[in-house]
Amino acid sequence: MRELKLMKGNEAIAEAAVRYGVDGYFGYPITPQSEVMETLMAMRPWETTGMVVLQAESEVASINMLYGGAGAGKRVMTSSSSPGISLMQEGISYIAGAELPCVIVNVVRGGPGLGTIQPSQSDYFQSVKGGGHGDYKLIVLAPSSVQEMADFVGLAFELAFKYRNPAMILSDGVIGQMMEKVEFDEYKPRWTDEEVVKNNPWGTMGKTPDRERNIITSLHLQAHEQEAQNIKLQAKYKEIQEKEVRYEEFMCEDAEYLMVAFGSAARIAKKSVEMARAKGIKAGLLRPITLFPFPFKEIDAFSDRVKGILVPELNAGQMVEDVKLAVNGKVKVEHYGRMGGMIFSPDEVENALEELIIGG
Template sequence: MGELKLMKGNEVIAEAAIRCGCDGYFGYPITPQSEIMEYLALREPWKETGMVFLQAESEVAAINMIYGGASCGKRVMTTSSSPGMSLMMEGLSYIAGAELPCVIVNIVRGGPGLGTIQPSQADYNQATKGGGHGDYQSIVLAPATVQEMYDFVELSFDLAFKYRIPAIILSDGVIGQMMEKVTLGEFKPRWTAEQIEQMSGSWATTGMKGRKMNVTTSLRLQSEDLEKHNNNLQAKYRTIEKEEVRFDEYMTDDAEYILVAYGSSARICHKTVELAREKGLKVGLLRPITVWPYPTKRLQELAQKAKGMMAVEMSAGQMFIDLKLAVNGKTPVEYYGRMGGMVPSPSEVLGALEKQLIGGANNE
């Protein structure tokens, strides 16, 4: 069975990678996620599992090392925080275009620009709407606990390889820096060259022994080819939207008002629901676990009977737009959020809910 430990969110990401059979980590230091790299450096996984660890010269290099490693059918991961993610967008677009699997962790901090090292969710649009150039998506998982930080690493690898798509773990400085109990899973062996050949031999650049050459590329110079490629990508994204939506609900059965929040905002809203219930207010919470694909269908169902919904996020209404699109006018939708590294309190959220929705002051 698993091993129960008290660990920091960032450290758990590193431990999860080692235990789930990750082949390589390439990253660049940036607050508030540097513990991931430091933990790996101290832990020396190359001695234990053969996992490669390399501190790159920049985030640009790190994501392109990932591009190279992913091209070989290897399970590779990088981690960063917001300004570093901006630098990685070029490589991410190429990886998405070349249809390669990889895992990227973003411990989001406040922006724009250098912003602050305090927690934020302001990279929601970047993560869920592609982020770089071109029409592409990444699967985006938003953990709300240290345990989920652990669990989502292996899940991300599984989803990334199932669909040959980048998977992003969209977390923030709250969960990255938080210590919580976590159950660590068993060690799983890294894939052998034979396993990789069997699984990914049709596309991975593992040397053309006994087969035709493979090329990992995003280049399709002929417009007809590129449109066809884009259509294939979009078809894949529609499948993922159908198959891979994950969410969690808290007291939504009888809820008249529903908070919608992910990651650390969802933790806060969880408490808000309890405070509201103490006051006799029928409030529930829907927590998207995948922010892409977004739990649109479930939100539509809830909108049929809810008196109102409110997006709560540590950003300027980025997820709010997805909620509005999902609800499509079926019920009033409001937004409450903080920015710049400020974290809302549960009572603050309740106050906003009462003022903007329950008090009838909304003008939707």
């Protein structure tokens, strides 16, 4: 029996983390995601599941606490918003290099710089193309509802541990701040110390006489060793690309025009599709759920079927580059965006479809 609540996306992240059996949350407050830590503090999970909730002195400290906790094989997570995530990039690169699982939630606000506290999707590049230094990838999930905010906590941890790779939940101020109905699973117990050791034999949980010591590092001074590590990482990313693509289609069966949108923009675009359909325009929506791995093949499958693709995003045009890569010039692709925390309305997007794609 799942439990039904009315909650903000940020609150759902916190509730889901406790219920999933997360071992530690380390964070630093920033709008529009401060409710994540506020909810955790109010829940006092250290008294029930034993989960640690700690306000660090900065985002740099939070991400390095994650590095330590993840190195010991624990389920650890943090959340922040754009400027805070920028501060974490060095640590994220180290965690990716050392191949450790953890979950990072970014409730994006407008930038660059301190920017605005209003919603934006302008951290797409930072999330899927690097952000920190070196050749690495995060597994990136883009929730578009409060339910997905809750569900993706567990999914992100599962994928992170399966591939020993940091996973990011890329949300924004719309999904973080709005309330919707959300259903939760029963509480799951945290891993015992024995389970941590058994499930994560690579973790630094104390050396036993029967094995060599485990070393967690992202430092390989010999170039050939670093290259070997890079080759291993790239093989892993290829496997993730092959096996873990997730997306959702809405009214795509007979679509002549396609929209590709993620997260909050996908919610707005869904209504735009309904509006277009009401006018007799056969529009459809493909919503990438994983931004890495990106549904390249699945979007390319529409190249021969549709007359044009519109990519509405709350940014200056970021995911549109990946959509263009996917279709490789076979069909017209245009971007429509608002920036700096401004949010387009469903009819603005529908108009853009008519002007840029159908009439353009």
